[in-house]
Amino acid sequence: MSTTVPAPVAGVPVGPGLSMFDPIFIGIDEFGQPVYLDVIYRNILIAGEPGGGKSGLVNNICGHGVLCDNTRLVLFDAKLVELGPWRDLADAFIGPDIDQGIDVLRRLLVVATNRYTWLLANRRRKLAPGDGMSVIVTIIDELAMYSTVLGTKPQQEEFSALLRGLVSLGRACGMPVVAATQRPSWDIIPASLRDLFGYRAAFRCTSLNSSNIILGQGWAEQGYTASDISPTNQGAAYLLAEGGVPRRIKAAYLSDTDIYNIADYAAWTRRPTSTPAGDTTGWEMAA
Amino acid sequence: MSKSSPRRFAGKSTGTVTVIEARVHRSSARNARVAFILTAVVVGVLAAVVAASYWHPIVALIVGALVGVPCGAAAWLLVRIWPVLRLLWWWITEVLLAVLLLTGWVQLAGHTPMVVTLLVVALVVGVPAAVPVIRRQVIAWAWCLVVRHRLRVCFAQFIIANQSGSLPLILWARPTPVGERVWVYLRPGLSAKDLEGRLDKIAVTCHASTVLIERAAENNAAYLRFDIKRRxxxxAHVGSPLVDQIDxxxxxxxxxxxxxxxxxLPDVDAPTITLPAQGKPAGKKPAPTTSANGSKPAASSSAPEDDVSDWI
Structure with a gap:
């Protein structure tokens, strides 16, 4: 059942003109204005009820990522179908297999550490667009599957610990993490991990408390609660990002056809390109 | 708006509602007196000092008094009629519009025959009414005029600000796709926090769905932005621009x-359904070897062997 695609050796996209350093269009706000999100240098936690529209937002970020130049995707999806369309474009696609997930997270942490050493050697503290290093976006759909359901208790704890390391390390070295789950309470995700996510998107919740868990304590009391989103209005969410106050947004919707069209196009522009000389495997090059 | 008209006697005779009006009125009278004295003294002394360099000091004093008292009287008058001036200022847009329209109508009727007059009026009224884009713009801007008055009603009626009863300055308003956006400059006695608790009442007064308050300037807490939502x-369905990027x-x-x-379900063996909740095998339901429809559960070789070994 676990579908794994080996990391494509020719995984350097040259066709698409987008960049992960560009703001990503994710939808409109309540005044009809477009909402953009700077995913690079930020970690995003997306949460809300099943059927709230989380995967729409995740797929927007994914779709942008695959069309970006010099961008690698690492996808975790225990449900397979949400991120499955992008599996051929990702450097790693992890299904319901926590061992593989732990391996990939370990590799990512090594890359992150190496990048910081590189940054230190270059007397810098942060990756810039001109560095030529690839952006490695880690996208996790249903984080709870890896932290509570799959594997044994020690494995789950190791997964959470490694992810915490990646979330805290990856920000400045071009390795952002986008995680989606249904209810990020402490029994699903350690609070220490949850609080590392700077940006939050709260899709519909059933209670004020659930909304507070996603956005942070106290927002519901100020009137920002995802429980007032209509259940029929899929894709509506509260986004806590720039500005410091949750904004009501509606995430852009990509139909299945759109997703597969984008995936096909991205595969078309990525795959036939020749491998740059000297680049043998993607991961070592990224490091 | 009714608040600004002086009602001294009603304020004195009745209960709590009009106490503020009386206080406001008293403060207006006191302010006028203070303005008179201050202006008269300051202008008089200045005038006397200037005059002293030309004439004898006593003559200069008399000149100073002669200059100062009329100036003080002017200041007193200005403060006393300030409520009326304020009222005029609030309705200045409407007053100007009405004057413009009436003048235009009179001039048009006076200089053209009846048929042409009616034709011009039909065009001026009919074209904006018929073209949806213009119509919506006109309605949106009309709402902007309305909403500024409604906000003032909110502040005057149930957001009691300070002892002198000064109202916030309601600045520019412009339409947004969902309603209107109004910039407001708060006077002492109010804060954004005070208003946040009354947003529902403001929405009701503005005939709107919801009202949102945001600070319009990072460095000034008094400068606020009201977002009034009607739609x-x-x-709506939001498409992604990524679709336009691809072939x-x-x-x-x-x-x-x-x-x-x-x-x-019958295709999967019972022991393989071991979804481990918290690490322990969760094969709670020992499924019968034959299912209800009698089909033999097939030993599925396609079940994930690697996963099973990990789970237990």
């Missing part, structure tokens, strides 16, 4: 998948 845009005729590319054949 909902978040129920939908790209060749289909997908790595082959090994599709499992065990797609129904």
């Amino acid at each position: 909902e845009v978040l129920t 939908p005729t790209a060749p289909v590319s997908a790595s082959p998948l090994t599709v499992p054949t065990a797609l129904d």
